[in-house]
Amino acid sequence: MKAYRDINGDSGISSYDCGDDWIKVQFKDGKIYEYQASKIGQAHITAMRALADSGDGLNSYIMRNPTVKNGWSSKS
Numbered sequence: 001m002k003a004y005r006d007i008n009g010d011s012g013i014s015s016y017d018c019g020d021d022w023i024k025v026q027f028k029d030g031k032i033y034e035y036q037a038s039k040i041g042q043a044h045i046t047a048m049r050a051l052a053d054s055g056d057g058l059n060s061y062i063m064r065n066p067t068v069k070n071g072w073s074s075k076s
Contacts, residue, residue, distance in 0.1 A: 009031025
């Protein structure tokens with residue numbers, strides 16, 4: 001997993017990993033959520049990947065979008 005840059009220092013996310021149609025997000029509490037395009041849509045995966053790579057806004061995006069917040073495919 002890649003460290004999430006968190007350029008503003010205000011995110012609950014610590015790291016992430018992604019592919020063409022999925023993204024895994026690790027929160028600072030250690031929980032890892034995987035999101036798949038087949039469940040939340042490719043547009044959300046694309047947006048989340050861009051935010052993750054930029055190091056800003058991913059946590060807010062997840063929390064503001066109920067489809068994403070409640071649409072994780074697996075949690076560990």
